[in-house]
Amino acid sequence: MPDKDPLMRSATGDAGSPARAAVRALVVEDEVEMARVIGSYLEREGFEVHLSHDGLDAVDRAREVDPDIVVLDLGLPGQDGLEVCRQLRTFSDAYVVMLTARSDEVDTLIGLSVGADDYLTKPFSPRELVARLRAMLRRPRPIGAPAPDDAGFRAFGPLTIDPTGRDVWLDDEPVALTRTEFDLLAVLSERPRLAYSRRQLIDAVWGQTWVGDEHLVDVHIGHLRRKLADEANASRFIRTVRGVGYRMGTGE
Known part of the structure; x- marks a missing residue:
């Protein structure tokens, strides 16, 4: 992962290189039209978007694009979102928002127990999803407490x-x-x-x-x-x- 905060990365790229979005987002959703809607909305908000429609492909795509955030549906073909999240957590610290059509709390907590950072229950507003993602990417990094040594540890x-x-x-x-x-x-x-x-x-x-x-x-x-x-x-x-x-x- 780059050292800079994802929201502060340049959208213009290096000199002579193509412009790129500030934040890489991987949308994993088996309903193709819904994935496109989410992806289009994120692109309008300035995200660099990659799509995947099944669990097996999602892990490979995550290794390939190294996303900053992952929007991950719970119900996926190949392997479900829980297993995808477990595998992601072996190599990625991307923020993960789990999407589920099941409102029951047990499913939500199971999803979180494998490393999801947040969740949304379908149906949801794309605007709400973006707000959640922006809030995560802007999380405060507290550094002001009295430190036990000169290194600030x-x-x-x-x-x-x-x-x-x-x-x-x-x-x-x-x-x-x-x-x-x-x-x-x-x-x-x-x-x-x-x-x-x-x-x-x-x-x-x-x-x-x-x-x-x-x-x-x-x-x-x-x-x-x-x-x-x-x-x-x-x-x-x-x-x-x-x-x-x-x-x-x-x-x-």
């Missing part, structure tokens, strides 16, 4: 967080997080003594215009805890504050 026992480089180490070993997982950890660690409500975390990470089930936060906190080997009853790094939400632990 944040240390919580054996856990070290580099907000600027977006790196995390546990016991000196790197920890692979999705963008959303890192964003949550960065927010919590910026003000470690503050107990954040789910709504505050939604506002900080997904944006104040985000609308949906706030238990989305719980799913991503669960992902973080698993990757940090932080069991809920131990809560070394992420603590549940009953009746409020979550705050950072000391690492002890």
